[in-house]
Amino acid sequence: MPKKIVLALSVLAFVATSVTAIMSSADAAGDGKNLQVLSKDLTKKEIRALMKEVGKAVGKSCDECHDLEDFSKDGDMKKKAREMFKLTNSINSRLKKDGFKKRVKCVTCHAGDAVPKK
């Protein structure tokens, strides 16, 4: 293999390893200090499990919504997602109030896509 390609590959491998390392230390990075919609009673483990599910539902990886060095920081995509959490809660309170047992989740509309299909 040409040297340049080998170098590029090892850089990629390094980046991948660092990202994995950051993800597994996500507990250390985010302790739920900036939760504005989700319950503050969530444990770090519960936040992570929920985030994994949310990411899958809307086809986004952690870094598309977060600064991986500080998960509590807000960027535009994270703010948009927070509005979506509010929307989801409000639909669910309405369903509950009207006596329906059904609840919606991110996946109900997104079905794995960043923007729901029209």
Ligand code: HEC
């Ligand atoms: C679609 C956007 C989105 C994706 C993808 C996402 N998150 Fe989040 N995350 C949010 C939002 C929005 C909040 C804040 C919720 C609130 O305000 O109650 C949050 C909060 C958090 C927090 C709490 C931060 C703090 O200290 O306040 C952690 C930790 C976190 N996410 C980790 C992750 C991890 C790990 C992944 C990938 C598995 C991930 N998130 C994927 C949108 C996202």
Ligand code: HEC
């Ligand atoms: C009732 C349907 C519905 C539900 C439930 C829903 N969304 Fe959305 N979402 C949409 C629609 C429609 C759009 C595109 C229009 C817009 O941006 O408002 C969108 C857009 C988004 C975007 C912007 C995507 C981009 O790349 O620009 C994010 C992020 C997002 N939703 C996250 C979430 C999360 C996280 C949840 C669950 C907490 C959620 N959504 C629940 C309908 C929904």
